[in-house]
Each structure stands twice: as C-alpha cells, then as structure tokens.
Amino acid sequence: MGIGDWARASNPQSPIPDPHSRYLIRRKGIPSMSVTAIVGAQWGDEGKGRIIDYLAQQADLVIRFQGGDNAGHTVINQYGKHALHLIPSGIFNPATCNIIGTGCVVNPQSLLAEMATLEAAGVVLDNLWISARAQMVLPYHRQLDVLEEAARGKDPIGTTKRGIGPAYADKAARSGLRIGDLLQPVWLEGRLDNALVTVNRKLEILGGEPVDGQALYGLLMEYRDKLGDRIVDTVPMTKAALQAGQAILLEGQLGVMRDLDWGIYPYVTSSNPTAAFAPSGAGLPARAVDRVIGVVKAYSTAVGDGPFPVELHDADGAKLRAIGLEFGATTGRPRRCGWFDGVAIRYAAWLNGMTGLAITKLDVLDTFETLKICTGYRLPDGSVITDSMPDTPVLNEVTPIYEEWPGWMESTENCHSWGDLPAAARAYIQRLAELADVKIEYVSVGAERDQMFGV
Numbered sequence: 001m002g003i004g005d006w007a008r009a010s011n012p013q014s015p016i017p018d019p020h021s022r023y024l025i026r027r028k029g030i031p032s033m034s035v036t037a038i039v040g041a042q043w044g045d046e047g048k049g050r051i052i053d054y055l056a057q058q059a060d061l062v063i064r065f066q067g068g069d070n071a072g073h074t075v076i077n078q079y080g081k082h083a084l085h086l087i088p089s090g091i092f093n094p095a096t097c098n099i100i101g102t103g104c105v106v107n108p109q110s111l112l113a114e115m116a117t118l119e120a121a122g123v124v125l126d127n128l129w130i131s132a133r134a135q136m137v138l139p140y141h142r143q144l145d146v147l148e149e150a151a152r153g154k155d156p157i158g159t160t161k162r163g164i165g166p167a168y169a170d171k172a173a174r175s176g177l178r179i180g181d182l183l184q185p186v187w188l189e190g191r192l193d194n195a196l197v198t199v200n201r202k203l204e205i206l207g208g209e210p211v212d213g214q215a216l217y218g219l220l221m222e223y224r225d226k227l228g229d230r231i232v233d234t235v236p237m238t239k240a241a242l243q244a245g246q247a248i249l250l251e252g253q254l255g256v257m258r259d260l261d262w263g264i265y266p267y268v269t270s271s272n273p274t275a276a277f278a279p280s281g282a283g284l285p286a287r288a289v290d291r292v293i294g295v296v297k298a299y300s301t302a303v304g305d306g307p308f309p310v311e312l313h314d315a316d317g318a319k320l321r322a323i324g325l326e327f328g329a330t331t332g333r334p335r336r337c338g339w340f341d342g343v344a345i346r347y348a349a350w351l352n353g354m355t356g357l358a359i360t361k362l363d364v365l366d367t368f369e370t371l372k373i374c375t376g377y378r379l380p381d382g383s384v385i386t387d388s389m390p391d392t393p394v395l396n397e398v399t400p401i402y403e404e405w406p407g408w409m410e411s412t413e414n415c416h417s418w419g420d421l422p423a424a425a426r427a428y429i430q431r432l433a434e435l436a437d438v439k440i441e442y443v444s445v446g447a448e449r450d451q452m453f454g455v
C-alpha cells in the first residue's frame, strides 16, 4: 500500500500526494542531503527560520518536530517578510513538502490565521500537511497559560502565553486532544467531555471562566472543515522519503537552553528542541539523522525569564538590541542581549551532536571596536567552569569570564564567501567554532535569503 492509498483510506477528503509524485521524488540535479536536523544552539531566535528557508531550496521534505505557535521564525524572501509560527520554513519552495510533525502542539486558530497571511502573500499551501497525532492547543490552554503565569507571582517563566505548557501538560496527562481527533467526531466528543472535567476544575481554582463544551465542539467542527484535508498519518510519507534517499530537514523550535530537560528549568518551554528529539517528533528512526546543524547567533539573546549569565545592561547591550533589531518575533518583547557565550555553545554542541554550525547575524557586530567572548563561568567560591552547564540555581550565581577580540569595523553585509570576510571577522567566528569544537558550515551577514553562504 502506497502513501496515497493509505492516506485516502484514512482520510477520504485528503488529496495526499502519491509517493511517486513530484512531492516525494528527489528532483533531478539536487544531491540528496539525507536527514539534517536544524536546531537552535542558544536561547532561541538564533535565525533558524532563515537558515531553513535557504536550505529548503534543495530539500524535498521539511518537518517541524516540536513546539507550537510560540515560535517566531522570520523568513525574508521574494514573498516578503514573514514570522512563521507553526508552518515549517520550507513552505516558500513549492516543490518542498512541509509537515507539522507529531511532536508539535497545534493551535488550529492560529494555524488558519497564518495560512491566510501566507496565501494573501501569494504562497501556495498545497504542500502543507499536519500529523494526525499532533496535539491541539485549544482556547482553554491559552487561558490556563495566562492564569498559571499570574499565579507564579514574582517568579514567572515569561512564557509567550500561547498555551504551550498547558497543552504539553495535557499530552503527558493523556487528556490532550489530537488534531486527528477532528476526523472522528464521536470519539472527539467523548475526549472533549472527559478533558473538560479537569480543565474546568483547574480554571475554577485559578479564577477563570469555565469552558462551554458545546460551543467549543462547534468550533472544533469548523476547524475540521477547514483543516481536515491536510490531516494525515505522516509516517508513510517520512518512510517513503527516507527510503528514496530524499533530502529531509527537521526544523527545531527554540534553543537548547530552553529545552525542557536540558535547559534552565523551570524557565524552559515544555518540549525538547534538541536534536535527539528531532526524529521522534518528526516520525523517523533515530539512526536516520546524519547531520545536525546548530544555528548560532554571533552574540547572545534571550527572551523570557531565567538565568542568562552574559546579559549586558550597558550601552553595548542596547547597541546589540538596536542594530540586531532584537525584539520578539511572536510577542514583540525586547530581547535580553549579551556577548557570545562559549560555555553554552560547548554544551549545546555536545548535547546535540552537532556536525556543523550556521553562524548568523555576524553583520550586527560590524561597528563594535572590541568584542567579548565568554569562555568560562566563575562560581562564588572562585572556581571556574568551562565545559559543563551548571543547573539553574548555580547558573544564577555565576560571573562570566571574558576574552577580548578586535572588531573589524567594516561592513560584512555584502560578503558572499569566506574569503570576502574581513580577517578579524574570520578570526572571531573561528574562535566561536573552536569553543564549540564544531566546523562552520554556513555564515549569514544579513536577513535576506542571499545574505548567506556556505563555507
């Protein structure tokens, strides 16, 4: 049974591409890249979206493997500037199949809004699919996110208030609703009734309004009508693509420092953006992944609460924010800015098994006379950490140790190759790669698609 047969049997509405169609056959002349995970190496907003948009020009399949509409993946290309929240960043290539994977939490309302925005810009969405096994973020999850943050009082997490934590909590508690449930109305009704018992109790405790089950069911039926033909079992698609040796990109949301298990818990998101989770969230065997590209900004930023040792509260921090336009793509919050953190990159590189680095936003440093790189953390007792990541309470107490590097004081925006970069810029990013112990594969020197090159 082929992909098309299976999908049509499970979802008669679905115009699923045949496995032998242009969606799933590697296009002539494009080398297979096999399976590449693209992951954030810092605190998020490293420029993952633009790297994936660039690489997707040669990819057959792009799969978002975790997270929800808390993402803001900015892509600038011939369709304009778009901050993608749920839709994979390969969507701008009409020949690339894009899947919102099982590891994601999908708010149908914001997905529909995002689809409308892209369609209005002329982007064709025929290649967009949603895993039937992905969880749904419903209006009550957003309500709970806001109420839970308020209940944290003076020590909030600083969430995006998109309902991500409550949706993943329901998934783990086995009371979540999956997007595939929309195609099974009787089953859905039972699941919803069941979920609302607990949800309404939680809302009452936190001072919220109870959910009107009937109205919500009606809304879910609207989502089914609008999204039903994109909801599929994605495994036959990923299996066929892998077996055909196609170029597959796995798109991560956020960075390792906000990973549920390995980040600055509890100031983390509620899923795992690290590469080890990528095949699971995407629906591929673990051993399928053969490249892991860590996307890393040439300096550091974070949005939300929690320890961020390299944060600058001075003129340099303000300058990084102003030149780098460091404001959240989803919430508009000003990002906390700081020098490059070599301890965090070493940790991120090892944990993700990075095979290459994509260094972004080098141009933002063009006008700094002197640059600093954090190479270690000093603990209150005077000892120094260089090659491990202390846990949150300890990380709150560390002082960064910096080395200084000369700036290049000239524009890199028009550089199109390694050789075009000023010698001081090459030396600076080589030092970043040395700290990560990973080779540089891509460098970006501006937000436009062509302001990036392979090394």
Ligand code: GDP
Pocket: 040, 044, 045, 046, 047, 048, 049, 050, 071, 072, 073, 074, 075, 076, 324, 325, 329, 360, 361, 362, 363, 364, 444, 445, 446, 447
């Ligand atoms: P993501 O969430 O990891 O995809 O990153 P964001 O889109 O949230 O943040 C990256 C921001 O930097 C976006 O506004 C991009 O347009 C911008 N950007 C990406 N790469 C570069 C670059 O090389 N130079 C400059 N100046 N801006 C960049």
Ligand code: IMO
Pocket: 040, 043, 044, 045, 046, 070, 071, 072, 073, 157, 158, 159, 160, 161, 162, 163, 164, 165, 252, 253, 254, 255, 258, 267, 268, 269, 270, 302, 303, 304, 305, 329
């Ligand atoms: P992209 O995909 C930066 C942060 C929030 C908060 C924590 C938990 O664009 O890199 P959540 O809403 O997920 O429960 O918030 O994670 N956060 C992000 N920070 N970029 C993002 O997405 C983020 N998504 C969540 O600020 O600290």
Ligand code: MG
Pocket: 044, 045, 046, 071, 072, 073, 074, 329
């Ligand atoms: Mg972002």
